[in-house]
Amino acid sequence: MAKPILFYFDFSSPYGYVAAQRIAPIAARHRRDVLWRPILLGAIFKSTGGRPLKEFGLKWDYSRHELARTARRHNFPFVVPQNFPFAAVAASRAFYWLEATDRGRAAPFARAVFRGAFAEGRDMSLPIAVAAAAATVGIDDAALMGALDDQLWKDRLRAETDGALAKGVFGSPFFLIDGEPFWGAEHLSEIDAWLASGGW
């Protein structure tokens, strides 16, 4: 089987949510696994001078409109949570803990976190909300709460974020396919075509 698609995202990124809704069938069609990689965009923005979407007035007005339109087209729910953007530290640490301890549940957990934020409008910065999302996909929420304060997963999240930046990742979603970079949920159709043709 070919190498997995590296899928970098911040749980607080609505375009990351769009990509999370759409990447699985595209990858499956081309017999690729998806390696989910939550990162903290805030840390990356400190290096790159990037700024959160919401700080750009007209652009954010447009983005909200576009996100809703994309959700209609592809038939999934979309809301902007009241707390937005939110700190995705708890969800991201929990992801790496889970990946190391119960790998098969890591992607379902990531989807549950995204759903909590952008389908249900919950405040997914809260550890208790992350634990509740985890419980919906069969994860022991007490164990998860315990893992959040473990230095191991704090360090791991920092290392993953630093590693992403070192590979040129500056936004969410960001895909690396056999080293080829694709930034933005708008590129999912192009990714599909790229995987089908072997590139151009």
Added chain:
Amino acid sequence: MAKPILFYFDFSSPYGYVAAQRIAPIAARHRRDVLWRPILLGAIFKSTGGRPLKEFGLKWDYSRHELARTARRHNFPFVVPQNFPFAAVAASRAFYWLEATDRGRAAPFARAVFRGAFAEGRDMSLPIAVAAAAATVGIDDAALMGALDDQLWKDRLRAETDGALAKGVFGSPFFLIDGEPFWGAEHLSEIDAWLASGGW
């Protein structure tokens, strides 16, 4: 015939160039005219706090790679001109002069300016380069040089840029189709699908 597609762009925008290469056949397929609308993104950025693409290190590295990839896919030339980004004042004024005096040549002129910058790498901030591009599509270059200092076209360009901002245009390319906004060259396939289906 349905209303024309409003196509806003800055001549200095490489993604505007990509859109200029691709919009005509898409519009023709759906029996739409394209109304080309050059604007000055620098003036819009003063209101919105936007910044030129080139100021973002990692993002610009990625964009150059992506632009070259898009050009390969759709089979057109692409270079980053040495003077980039450049002030598109002369080209934009000339466009509105031409649209008022020899309408049928306005879009071919716009394509010639884009070609000069992003296929041939010329410095299209220079009036003489704009005039030379105009001459390639049968426009009287001396008359064009005369129009550049006419207050009428200075005012017209300012009014078009202000009008675009008032409609929510904050980037290049930006399309308005029956009032529906689409930002970015990545959306051309979506525009094609939108026009085919009547929207979603």
